[in-house]
Amino acid sequence: MRFTKKDILDIHSLDPAEITLILDTAMGMKEISQRPVKKVPTLRGKTIVLFFQEPSTRTKLSFEIAAKRLSADSVAIAKSGSSMAKGETLMDTVKNLEAMKPDVIVMRHASSGAAYLVANRVNCSVINAGDGIHAHPSQALLDLMSVREKKGCIKGLKLAMIGDIAHSRVARSDIIGFSKMGAHVSVCAPLTMIPAGIEALGCTVAPSMEACVTDADVIMTLRIQKERMTDVLFPSEREYAGRFGLNTQRVALAHKDVTIMHPGPMNRGVEISSGVADGKYSMILDQVTNGVALRMALYYLVAGGSRHADTD
Amino acid sequence: MRTLIKGARVLDPGKVDGYKSILINGQTIEAILDPADFVPENENDLNVIDAAGLVLVPGLMDIHVHLREPGHEYKETIATGAAAAARGGFTAVCAMPNTRPVNDNSQVTAFILGKANAAKGARVYPVGAVTQGSAGTQLSEIQDMQQAGIKAVSDDGRPVENAQIMRRALEYCRGLSIPVFVHAEDLSLVNGGAMNEGPPATAQGIPGIPNAAEAVMVARDILLSRLTGGHVHFCHISCEESIDLIRKAKHQGIRVTCETAPHYFTLTDADVKGYDTCFKMNPPLRSEKDRQAVIQGLADGTIDVIASDHAPHSKEEKDLEFDRAAFGIVGLETSLPLSLKLVQNNHLTLENLILKMAKNPAKILGINNDITPGNPADLSLIDLKEQGVIDPARFVSKSRNTPFTGMKVQGRAAATMVDGIFVFGWWHD
Numbered sequence: 001m002r003f004t005k006k007d008i009l010d011i012h013s014l015d016p017a018e019i020t021l022i023l024d025t026a027m028g029m030k031e032i033s034q035r036p037v038k039k040v041p042t043l044r045g046k047t048i049v050l051f052f053q054e055p056s057t058r059t060k061l062s063f064e065i066a067a068k069r070l071s072a073d074s075v076a077i078a079k080s081g082s083s084m085a086k087g088e089t090l091m092d093t094v095k096n097l098e099a100m101k102p103d104v105i106v107m108r109h110a111s112s113g114a115a116y117l118v119a120n121r122v123n124c125s126v127i128n129a130g131d132g133i134h135a136h137p138s139q140a141l142l143d144l145m146s147v148r149e150k151k152g153c154i155k156g157l158k159l160a161m162i163g164d165i166a167h168s169r170v171a172r173s174d175i176i177g178f179s180k181m182g183a184h185v186s187v188c189a190p191l192t193m194i195p196a197g198i199e200a201l202g203c204t205v206a207p208s209m210e211a212c213v214t215d216a217d218v219i220m221t222l223r224i225q226k227e228r229m230t231d232v233l234f235p236s237e238r239e240y241a242g243r244f245g246l247n248t249q250r251v252a253l254a255h256k257d258v259t260i261m262h263p264g265p266m267n268r269g270v271e272i273s274s275g276v277a278d279g280k281y282s283m284i285l286d287q288v289t290n291g292v293a294l295r296m297a298l299y300y301l302v303a304g305g306s307r308h309a310d311t312d
Numbered sequence: 313m314r315t316l317i318k319g320a321r322v323l324d325p326g327k328v329d330g331y332k333s334i335l336i337n338g339q340t341i342e343a344i345l346d347p348a349d350f351v352p353e354n355e356n357d358l359n360v361i362d363a364a365g366l367v368l369v370p371g372l373m374d375i376h377v378h379l380r381e382p383g384h385e386y387k388e389t390i391a392t393g394a395a396a397a398a399r400g401g402f403t404a405v406c407a408m409p410n411t412r413p414v415n416d417n418s419q420v421t422a423f424i425l426g427k428a429n430a431a432k433g434a435r436v437y438p439v440g441a442v443t444q445g446s447a448g449t450q451l452s453e454i455q456d457m458q459q460a461g462i463k464a465v466s467d468d469g470r471p472v473e474n475a476q477i478m479r480r481a482l483e484y485c486r487g488l489s490i491p492v493f494v495h496a497e498d499l500s501l502v503n504g505g506a507m508n509e510g511p512p513a514t515a516q517g518i519p520g521i522p523n524a525a526e527a528v529m530v531a532r533d534i535l536l537s538r539l540t541g542g543h544v545h546f547c548h549i550s551c552e553e554s555i556d557l558i559r560k561a562k563h564q565g566i567r568v569t570c571e572t573a574p575h576y577f578t579l580t581d582a583d584v585k586g587y588d589t590c591f592k593m594n595p596p597l598r599s600e601k602d603r604q605a606v607i608q609g610l611a612d613g614t615i616d617v618i619a620s621d622h623a624p625h626s627k628e629e630k631d632l633e634f635d636r637a638a639f640g641i642v643g644l645e646t647s648l649p650l651s652l653k654l655v656q657n658n659h660l661t662l663e664n665l666i667l668k669m670a671k672n673p674a675k676i677l678g679i680n681n682d683i684t685p686g687n688p689a690d691l692s693l694i695d696l697k698e699q700g701v702i703d704p705a706r707f708v709s710k711s712r713n714t715p716f717t718g719m720k721v722q723g724r725a726a727a728t729m730v731d732g733i734f735v736f737g738w739w740h741d
Contacts, residue, residue: 112516112518113517116586134516196510200514201514
């Protein structure tokens with residue numbers, strides 16, 4: 001199968017066969033990171049721009065390491081210090097970037113849809129590294145990769161997701177991705193965090209935390225965004241932790257081989273207890289490891305792989 | 313100089329409906345004649361217009377437009393806006409005061425009227441600000457502006473957030489017999505939203521604006537109208553909850569009127585796709601249920617007026633991330649053809665549509681626009697048959713921000729007469 005997409009903008013636009021191809025490719029990439037010399041020449045001569053307009057540590061680093069392991073030249077620009085801070089519009093900034101002939105632009109932006117706006121106007125590939133509260137496809141793909149690696153397949157699994165679904169791009173992409181690959185997704189949170197029509201993305205809303213996690217094969221907790229306290233989504237971290245914090249008692253309700261995930265960064269003692277985060281079911285650091293391989297696969301597929309086979 | 317418009321079906325709801333000739337002398341209507349009546353057409357100074365196949369109606373009025381001058385002339389000027397109005401079939405528009413400076417004093421009002429008189433397009437009725445700078449804290453000199461020519465007051469673009477200020481504005485304006493145009497929006501419920509709250513917003517990750525953000529304010533101002541007896545006119549009503557409240561208020565005899573815009577009965581939030589900012593306006597496109605409620609509200613008389621909320625913006629203000637782009641779409645040159653779809657789909661009779669686009673707007677402003685001898689010759693000629701496609705490249709407005717590009721329409725403005733002079737005619741196209 002050839003991968004024909006120019007851009008990776010969201011999970012919605014990928015079909016199950018494409019997702020499987022991405023995950024298979026990523027599994028092949030994983031081995032490279034385990035070598036003493038962690039570098040292959042696959043994307044030598046390719047230029048990758050990391051265009052991050054929101055704070056990011058792991059995602060940006062993960063994309064950067066992935067580029068280096070494939071021998072691509074990566075350059076990072078941030079909002080502060082860029083011409084955006086001087087009032088240039090997104091489109092002008094990106095058209096200028098494009099004029100320097102990068103092969104891939106990886107972009108994170110606070111506005112939902114920003115990656116679409118860019119992808120429609122540039123000829124190079126665009127990988128969405130998070131746009132507003134809309135999508136975070138590489139995170140969902142690495143989550144799928146991690147679960148598939150652990151459980152063998154996605155189909156038929158029960159995924160419980162707890163946290164601020166309304167303001168989470170990770171939640172939207174994971175709900176769409178896991179349901180598309182055949183998992184049953186159940187979400188739970190205070191109703192202030194459940195947006196209208198979320199079921200249409202492919203999930204059910206559980207009546208309680210206990211109902212959500214019971215018999216779950218995978219439990220994913222989302223970060224409580226402290227900066228959203230002004231939105232009056234919940235009264236206090238104390239009350240949230242009491243009702244929706246993932247602790248060992250609640251994990252005990254799940255399937256005996258349950259896998260615990262968190263996209264990071266964690267608020268220990270709020271949405272997840274340290275006992276669970278560091279416990280034997282936790283796959284949180286495996287997610288980070290797989291993130292590098294998954295992003296190598298995305299680069300390879302859009303910039304170096306079969307999409308360009310005719311011109312190689 | 314006299315003008316004779318002959319051959320048209322003359323429709324002035326409740327007054328005239330039939331094939332008549334209209335004789336215009338200077339700025340005024342001189343006579344309404346039967347086709348058989350003799351008019352010496354060989355007179356040198358008689359301009360004869362053959363309007364066979366067209367409908368002649370009282371001048372259409374769009375009581376909610378943004379002409380952007382003074383201050384934002386790069387979006388629209390009074391001249392281009394008045395020309396766009398004329399081309400859209402409107403003989404008069406109400407210009408909202410959210411210019412820079414705000415129209416909150418008689419000098420700005422006089423400036424606008426001076427520009428409008430020079431423009432030779434549609435008539436412009438300025439709307440004054442309720443509060444100074446539309447900041448919501450102190451009443452503007454409303455009586456002074458009324459003497460200078462305003463026909464209504466509004467802080468449109470913003471709500472009057474403080475209920476006590478709103479109460480006082482309604483009492484004060486009742487004494488002046490002018491309506492308060494209300495931009496009904498609870499800003500705390502909007503909370504940074506950029507489209508209708510609902511499944512399409514959830515799927516696209518765009519922050520939502522609930523119907524209640526509008527309806528909560530509608531409820532408050534109905535109660536304040538009831539308290540004060542002041543005339544509240546609700547602008548751009550978009551959702552079922554507001555319409556239910558207004559319907560009930562009217563049954564109770566409270567002095568409220570309201571308008572909706574063509575986009576609210578033509579499109580829904582399901583049409584907001586691909587982060588196209590031409591579909592971004594405030595209030596936002598609502599659900600199909602709301603669209604049906606708007607049509608029902610028009611049909612049963614709850615909604616008095618169709619007004620476009622013509623909101624020109626430059627390409628630079630629209631070609632942005634969805635949440636950062638300006639709210640608003642242009643409407644003057646699409647309002648009539650879109651509204652005619654209501655007639656074509658049997659939701660409204662043509663007579664009813666003319667009530668909502670000509671007669672009711674005039675009534676709200678306290679203007680008599682009957683087609684009758686002695687009245688100013690402000691008339692619109694409509695071609696109900698011509699098929700076309702909406703093409704922003706042909707707009708005479710300075711701005712092109714419309715979601716209706718490429719939409720098929722039937723019917724359009726054929727000619728527009730203000731004070732006995734054609735400010736637009738099909739022969740110009």
